[in-house]
Amino acid sequence: MTDTLDHERRIELARRFGAGSLLKRLTCELRWGLAAVRATVLEAAHPQVGGALLDHSTFVVHPWRRLFNTITSIDRLVDEDVAVQLREVDRLNRLHARITGTDERGRPYSALDADARAWVIATLYDSTVEVCRLTGTPLTAKEEGQLYEEYKALLTLLQGRDDLLPPTLKAFREYFASMVSERLEDNEAVQSIINGLFSTIPAPPLLKGHPTLWAVARAAISPVASAVTLATLPEAYRSKYGYTAPPGADALMRGGYFAVGVITLMLPPSLGRTPVIIDILDPSRESTLGPIKMMGLLMEQAGKAQDLLRRPAGQRRSGPVAKGADRLFHEVLDQTGDGRLTWPDLAAMAREIATRLDLDEPAETRLFGAFSAWWKELLAAMDADGDEVITREEFAAGATSLSGPALAHVAEVLFETADKDGSGTISPEEYRLLFRSGFRRDVETTATGDITSGAFVAEFLAFMTGRTGSTACDNLLATA
Incomplete structure (x- = not known):
């Protein structure tokens, strides 16, 4: 871990891949997203990583949110400010320290496993080099x-x-080939990406109000995306586990990658960076791209109007949409998408909040402590058979027990994050800033003056117990 390095050594290492580095330039290019996808599949094939992804990751249920967070993290790691880089390194280490468990074969895993982390970096390097080659x-x-x-x-x-x-590139290539042929496996995590992710991927925020349009686009794109992803994997891995790319997949992959390379070269530098993907896919976040943001907002409003017109007159309403317990369970609480509620679901929610708000270690520790206490409270109220798993049926039967003191404490920790001066209240502007910086949404409040902790907690509890909708909370925890 990083506590074995002195501060000067940490600064020296961070500067190697920060300002002016090749890593910074390449990871900011539009085409690097292709490298991230390929690397994710190869990472998932590692025994340690695959189990952790299945149990703790939200990439299947919330792939766009995962993409946004990955790009945000990479941006911080290659930032020109060393302090930002080191802060992100420390945050990632704290996050990974909480990811432990046992996979479906009974093998223990840890996200801090040295061999697994080395493999993750190896896949990112190899995929970056491969994407540069394939894009021309x-x-x-x-x-x-x-x-x-x-x-x-x-x-x-x-x-x-x-x-x-390995110390040299020649030795690295031998290591990489050995890992592919001898260590990697065909597991459920790999299969869920290759066979299921693209066919079930939800609409990006830009198209969320246009389900028909997205369904048509996904039906056309998903088989192509799966075939192209498969074609990018090492031949040794595909042959070993019987993955056969469809006829023409290799040519399609090369043509598609080359096209992305041409687009990357043609776009002005300000538009050729991966963070622009976020602005295009999620235009409601704060952005300097006025026309793109405006287009997205217009599409969002058109979708809302279309939905309103489809409803019977008696069902039209302009206020928040009440959430039933079943929808709350499915869209908010079941973060890993396995149809049940376990600690990794609540941990994923805490990670999401900590990542979006870039919390420091004390605040992050308080947040995870609050979520842990809430989980124990939920188990005591709902886990009828004592298996530390809350089923949909158990949740529905005990939904009235949700708003206990532990959940209120979660809201209080969030409030403390916004209350920078410790005054016990936050202004409407601080409220908006909290959700803009943390949740990437512009959110208005009906309050005419400062917002008290009690008012903030009340809105959060109403959302988390399914009594009302909350634009801010919904966009943080329920978006794809």
Whole structure:
């Protein structure tokens, strides 16, 4: 871990992949998103990573949210300010320290496992090099070496050791080939990405109000995306586990990647960066891209109007939409999408809030402590058979027990985050700032003056117990 490195060494390592680095330039390019997708599949095939993804990750249920968070984290890691880089490294280590468990075969896993983390960095490096090659602008031998050293510096900073990846590129290629042929497996996490993710992926925020349009687009895109993703995987892995790409998939993959490369080169620098993906897919977040944001907002409003016109007159309403317990369970609480409520679901909610708000260690610890206490409260009230799993039926039967003191404490911790000056109240502007920076949404409040902790807690409890909708809370926890 990073506590084995002194502060000066940490600064020196961070500067290697920060301002002016090749890693910063490449990860900010539009095409790097393709590298992230390929790397995710290869990461999932690692025994340690696959189990953790299935139990703790929300990438299947909330893929767009996961994309937004990944891009945000990468941006912080390659930031020009070393303090921002080190803060993100520490946050990632705290986040991963909480991800432990046992997979379906009874094998223990930990997100801090040194071998697994080395493999994650290895897949990112190899996928970045491969995407550069396939998009028509391959790295030179010198650039490949430079990029490898920068990725190694990132791993050293994360793990506190510099011996986890081979010292030379030649040795790395041997290591990578050995991992693919001998260590990787075909597990449920890999299958869920290749066979299920693209066919069930929810609409991005930009198209959320247009379900018919998205259904048509997804039906056309999903088989192509699956075939292209499969074609990018190493041949040794595909052959070993019988993954056969459809006829023409390789040509389709090469053509698609090359097209992305051309687009990346043609776009102005300000539009060719991966953070722009967020602005296009989720235009309601704060953005400098006025026309894109305006287009998205117009589409969102059109979707709302269309939905309103489809309703019978007696059902039209302008206020918040009440959530039933079943919808609350499905859309908000079941973060991992396995149809049941376990601790990893609540932990995922806490991680999401901590990531969006970029909480420091004390605030993050208080938040996870509050969620842990709430989980114990839920088990005591709803877990009839004592298996530490709350089924949909158990939840429906005990939904009235949701708003206990532990859940109220979760809301209080959020309020403390917004109450920067410790005055016990937050202004309407601080309220908006909290949700704009943390939840990426512009949210208005009906309050004419400062908002008290009690008022804030009341809205949060009403949302979490399914009594009312909350634009801010809904966008944080229920969006895809």
